[in-house]
Amino acid sequence: MFGREAVSFPTCFVQSLATLFLSQLMVSSFNPCVEEITNITYRCMELNLSGVPAEIPPSTQNLDLSFNPLESLTSNYFSAVPALRFLDLTRCHIQTIEDYAFKDLHNLLTLILTANPLRHLGPKAFYSLGSLQKLVAVEDNISSLADLPIGHLHTLKELNVAKNNVDSLKLPKYFSNLTFLQFLSLKSNMISSISIGDLDVLQGEKGLNLTLVLSMNDIKYIQLGSFEEIHLHELSLRACFENTSVMKACIQGLAGLQVKKLVLGEFRNIGRVEDFSNGLLDGLCQVQLQEFVFICFHRFDNCTDTLFDCLVNTSTIRLVDIYLNQVSAVPADSRIHQLECRTCKFSEVPALKLSFFKELRVLRITKSKYLTGFRQKFMDLPNLEVLDLSENLLSFIQCCSFYLDETPKLKHLNLSFNSVISMSGALPLSELVSLDFQHSKLHSLGIIPVFLFLGKLIYLDISYTNTHVESQCTFSGLASLQVLKMAGNSFKDNTLGDSFMKLTQLLTLDVSNCKLIQVSLSTFSSLGKLQNLNISHNKLLTFDHSAYKPLQALTVLDFSSNQLTILTEKALESLPSSLVHLDLSYNLLDCSCNHLSFLKWAKEHGELLRSTELMVCNSPEHLKNANMLNFDLSSCQLSAVLVAVYVSTAIAGVVFLFLIYKYYFNLYYGLVLLSGCRRYAERDDTYDAFVIHSSKDIEWVRKELVETLERGVPPFHLCLHYRDFTPGVPVASNIIHEGFLSSRKVIAVISNHFMESKWCSFEFEIAQSWQFVEGRAGIILIVLEDVDKALLRRKLGLSRYLKRNTYLEWKDREISRHLFRRQLRTALLDGKTEPGRGGN
Ligand SMILES: *[C@@H]1O[C@H](CO)[C@@H](O)[C@H](O)[C@H]1NC(C)=O
Ligand SMILES: *[C@@H]1O[C@H](CO)[C@@H](O)[C@H](O)[C@H]1NC(C)=O
Ligand SMILES: *[C@@H]1O[C@H](CO)[C@@H](O)[C@H](O)[C@H]1NC(C)=O
Ligand SMILES: *[C@@H]1O[C@H](CO)[C@@H](O)[C@H](O)[C@H]1NC(C)=O
Ligand SMILES: *[C@@H]1O[C@H](CO)[C@@H](O)[C@H](O)[C@H]1NC(C)=O
Ligand SMILES: *[C@@H]1O[C@H](CO)[C@@H](O)[C@H](O)[C@H]1NC(C)=O
Ligand SMILES: *[C@@H]1O[C@H](CO)[C@@H](O)[C@H](O)[C@H]1NC(C)=O
Ligand SMILES: *[C@@H]1O[C@H](CO)[C@@H](O)[C@H](O)[C@H]1NC(C)=O
Ligand SMILES: *[C@@H]1O[C@H](CO)[C@@H](O)[C@H](O)[C@H]1NC(C)=O
Ligand SMILES: *[C@@H]1O[C@H](CO)[C@@H](O)[C@H](O)[C@H]1NC(C)=O
Numbered sequence: 001m002f003g004r005e006a007v008s009f010p011t012c013f014v015q016s017l018a019t020l021f022l023s024q025l026m027v028s029s030f031n032p033c034v035e036e037i038t039n040i041t042y043r044c045m046e047l048n049l050s051g052v053p054a055e056i057p058p059s060t061q062n063l064d065l066s067f068n069p070l071e072s073l074t075s076n077y078f079s080a081v082p083a084l085r086f087l088d089l090t091r092c093h094i095q096t097i098e099d100y101a102f103k104d105l106h107n108l109l110t111l112i113l114t115a116n117p118l119r120h121l122g123p124k125a126f127y128s129l130g131s132l133q134k135l136v137a138v139e140d141n142i143s144s145l146a147d148l149p150i151g152h153l154h155t156l157k158e159l160n161v162a163k164n165n166v167d168s169l170k171l172p173k174y175f176s177n178l179t180f181l182q183f184l185s186l187k188s189n190m191i192s193s194i195s196i197g198d199l200d201v202l203q204g205e206k207g208l209n210l211t212l213v214l215s216m217n218d219i220k221y222i223q224l225g226s227f228e229e230i231h232l233h234e235l236s237l238r239a240c241f242e243n244t245s246v247m248k249a250c251i252q253g254l255a256g257l258q259v260k261k262l263v264l265g266e267f268r269n270i271g272r273v274e275d276f277s278n279g280l281l282d283g284l285c286q287v288q289l290q291e292f293v294f295i296c297f298h299r300f301d302n303c304t305d306t307l308f309d310c311l312v313n314t315s316t317i318r319l320v321d322i323y324l325n326q327v328s329a330v331p332a333d334s335r336i337h338q339l340e341c342r343t344c345k346f347s348e349v350p351a352l353k354l355s356f357f358k359e360l361r362v363l364r365i366t367k368s369k370y371l372t373g374f375r376q377k378f379m380d381l382p383n384l385e386v387l388d389l390s391e392n393l394l395s396f397i398q399c400c401s402f403y404l405d406e407t408p409k410l411k412h413l414n415l416s417f418n419s420v421i422s423m424s425g426a427l428p429l430s431e432l433v434s435l436d437f438q439h440s441k442l443h444s445l446g447i448i449p450v451f452l453f454l455g456k457l458i459y460l461d462i463s464y465t466n467t468h469v470e471s472q473c474t475f476s477g478l479a480s481l482q483v484l485k486m487a488g489n490s491f492k493d494n495t496l497g498d499s500f501m502k503l504t505q506l507l508t509l510d511v512s513n514c515k516l517i518q519v520s521l522s523t524f525s526s527l528g529k530l531q532n533l534n535i536s537h538n539k540l541l542t543f544d545h546s547a548y549k550p551l552q553a554l555t556v557l558d559f560s561s562n563q564l565t566i567l568t569e570k571a572l573e574s575l576p577s578s579l580v581h582l583d584l585s586y587n588l589l590d591c592s593c594n595h596l597s598f599l600k601w602a603k604e605h606g607e608l609l610r611s612t613e614l615m616v617c618n619s620p621e622h623l624k625n626a627n628m629l630n631f632d633l634s635s636c637q638l639s640a641v642l643v644a645v646y647v648s649t650a651i652a653g654v655v656f657l658f659l660i661y662k663y664y665f666n667l668y669y670g671l672v673l674l675s676g677c678r679r680y681a682e683r684d685d686t687y688d689a690f691v692i693h694s695s696k697d698i699e700w701v702r703k704e705l706v707e708t709l710e711r712g713v714p715p716f717h718l719c720l721h722y723r724d725f726t727p728g729v730p731v732a733s734n735i736i737h738e739g740f741l742s743s744r745k746v747i748a749v750i751s752n753h754f755m756e757s758k759w760c761s762f763e764f765e766i767a768q769s770w771q772f773v774e775g776r777a778g779i780i781l782i783v784l785e786d787v788d789k790a791l792l793r794r795k796l797g798l799s800r801y802l803k804r805n806t807y808l809e810w811k812d813r814e815i816s817r818h819l820f821r822r823q824l825r826t827a828l829l830d831g832k833t834e835p836g837r838g839g840n
Contacts, residue, residue: 097126117140148161166186186214210232316336368393463489483508531556560614782810
């Protein structure tokens with residue numbers, strides 16, 4: 001049993017490995033498609049497939065089978081994937097689509113059949129596509145719309161049959177079934193003429209809201225009446241005509257058309273630009289249109305041109321790439337609301353002529369590389385609300401009171417991307433809501449308060465305008481301002497000062513790229529509503545929580561590309577709870593463990609932080625360029641422990657050294673005590689007694705002890721500090737080695753001086769303990785006169801009652817002196833060994 005298991009385990013293992021491997025192999029060989037969303041989206045481009053791969057799950061909604069040689073779609077071709085909503089069959093060599101090929105695809109919204117050489121379409125080819133909204137049959141060799149069996153696709157919104165061989169605009173009857181059709185493109189086909197009856201199905205009020213694109217057909221002729229009573233959303237006729245004479249004739253053929261937007265222009269020969277000739281657009285007088293887009297014409301030499309003659313009832317005119325250098329005759333009673341000229345050839349703003357468009361509400365003259373001058377003023381344009389002169393090369397002085405004082409309703413002024421604009425005083429545009437000066441050089445802004453009268457201004461963009469904010473009144477008057485964009489400028493002392501004090505309604509402030517070094521404490525104090533602050537690309541070193549504290553409504557804060565090292569704990573606490581977007585990338589972040597709380601915070605707030613992959617550490621050196629969020633916090637915890645250990649070790653060391661310093665003697669003494677027993681055995685008593693005394697009693701010691709004892713009979717040998725200690729050896733060591741260890745007895749000369757001296761007390765204590773340890777008759781206490789007896793009792797404690805100690809009192813009288821000497825000698829003689837007897 002055991003044996004069998006032992007054999008079967010590896011076999012089993014190998015088998016399952018093999019199975020795993022094989023199954024992987026099978027998946028990759030049989031399901032070669034890219035799975036973009038599991039069970040939903042599969043991309044099977046260019047895989048030499050000849051059908052829907054069996055591994056595509058039936059729940060698939062989006063399937064890309066493009067560039068596979070499917071050849072022909074037989075019925076029920078897609079029955080394996082009935083949930084499809086999007087199907088791409090671009091360049092699948094499909095020649096035949098049989099009846100019911102798309103059966104079951106009731107949910108299909110988009111079918112792309114681009115670039116298939118269709119030859120045969122079954123009459124029921126597109127049956128059951130009950131939801132189809134978009135059919136793309138571009139480049140399918142279709143020669144007639146009638147060939148497309150799509151009359152039952154009631155839901156179709158968009159039909160694109162561009163780049164085919166359709167030669168007639170005759171819309172088949174079935175179009176009346178396509179009631180939702182909004183977009184029909186026949187771009188780049190072979191339609192050369194349009195005749196009465198072609199668009200019959202579109203006739204009448206029921207007429208579709210249809211965008212009809214006929215661009216890039218070589219149209220030579222439009223029969224008058226073809227568009228009679230036709231309503232369209234948009235008609236695009238770009239690059240349809242050979243030359244202006246053909247164009248003029250064809251425009252006349254549009255008579256009767258009602259269209260919201262007409263796009264006209266360019267010529268068959270791409271790149272060819274024709275001169276505008278008078279009367280070219282005469283035909284438009286018979287067309288009702290709201291918006292006219294006119295593209296690419298060269299010269300308008302004749303100042304009496306008729307460009308606008310038939311456009312008086314048009315509300316919007318866009319001129320693109322029209323080399324118009326002057327506006328000539330403007331018809332009276334023009335109803336033009338909106339006029340745009342993009343890449344026109346004006347060299348000066350034709351303000352006077354344009355002032356004849358009395359209804360003008362929106363005027364845009366943009367991207368004109370010749371437009372440099374603004375000298376004329378707009379005369380009485382009571383309705384003008386939007387003036388956009390951006391992206392020209394305008395430079396003008398004294399903006400803008402002179403030019404604009406007769407446009408009382410002006411709300412939006414865009415002078416961005418021009419050359420130089422100088423302002424001499426406050427702008428008198430009291431209705432202005434938005435003002436854009438970005439990337440134009442502004443003179444005098446920042447020094448004088450030019451916005452004083454713009455109390456309704458909500459949006460101001462002065463980014464990259466060379467503005468240097470000197471004055472705190474720069475933004476005075478902007479009581480309603482919500483958006484202030486001023487990236488790429490500079491501030492006095494590179495400090496964000498108090499210029500924003502009055503902007504209490506501000507929601508968005510962009511001061512990125514302003515060379516800022518610091519932010520004043522009061523900068524944001526009145527910006528309690530601010531939601532967006534972009535202060536990136538500056539040189540800020542810190543995030544001072546008290547400066548940012550007032551920003552309690554902030555949702556987006558971009559602090560990237562500064563020199564911030566950390567957010568302090570206080571700063572983190574002061575971040576408003578509304579914040580959802582915080583960018584700290586490209587700073588000089590410090591990932592050392594000292595800032596553990598910041599690192600922790602960053603890890604826990606990944607959803608708040610943006611561009612986290614660019615939040616890299618700048619220090620410490622070994623973590624340089626590592627991603628901050630990948631930082632391993634546990635490494636810090638470990639080292640925090642280490643740090644704690646280091647610190648406490650250091651403290652303990654210091655304390656230890658201090659103690660050693662303070663209790664050096666005691667320690668040393670303790671050490672000697674411990675080794676005392678050993679030394680005791682080796683001892684040879686050099687002295688009879690070691691004298692402990694105060695240095696102030698030295699005279700007494702010399703006279704009464706040294707002279708009487710050392711010179712008496714028998715002579716006693718005393719050990720005295722001043723005489724017998726080895727020089728250069730620490731005092732404590734001397735006391736112990738020379739004093740106690742080498743002496744049989746200790747004489748303590750107790751006087752008031754003795755008791756005052758700490759040193760004597762210490763020596764005496766050692767003597768007492770020594771005696772205690774060695775158990776020897778030891779101390780001879782000599783109490784000199786006049787000693788405070790109470791103090792003495794306290795100091796000497798029990799010593800004088802110990803049996804082995806001798807207690808002598810010294811009295812300076814002849815009899816007492818004699819008795820004293822005798823007693824002292826007796827005490828010293830006690831325990832004196834005969835030579836060879838040994839200790840104890
Ligand atoms: C995909 O479909 C299969 C079979 O219907 C199912 O088992 C699986 O859970 C689905 N996977 C996902 C991610 O929905
Ligand atoms: C595509 O598949 C067919 C068979 O289905 C095969 O004959 C042909 O060689 C394949 N072509 C390529 C390029 O792999
Ligand atoms: C396009 O269709 C025509 C017949 O309508 C056929 O003669 C021609 O070969 C087809 N072209 C392609 C590229 O299949
Ligand atoms: C229009 O739709 C109706 C109802 O679906 C259908 O019977 C008719 O055949 C369709 N017309 C064309 C031309 O397909
Ligand atoms: C008409 O069609 C255009 C797109 O072609 C669409 O934007 C517009 O909303 C439609 N209008 C109506 C009334 O359906
Ligand atoms: C314009 O083109 C048409 C058709 O190609 C041609 O007949 C006519 O001569 C051309 N007219 C001019 C003025 O070039
Ligand atoms: C301008 O047009 C008028 C009439 O339309 C004509 O008399 C005059 O000669 C034209 N001038 C030029 C320079 O073409
Ligand atoms: C403009 O509309 C008015 C009435 O709405 C009409 O009388 C006039 O003919 C129209 N002009 C043009 C050029 O369509
Ligand atoms: C002003 O014009 C510029 C350039 O066309 C454009 O990017 C900007 O959005 C415009 N400003 C406003 C406020 O619309
Ligand atoms: C902040 O300004 C910088 C440069 O001026 C820009 O790249 C960035 O996208 C802005 N940030 C936000 C959040 O808009």
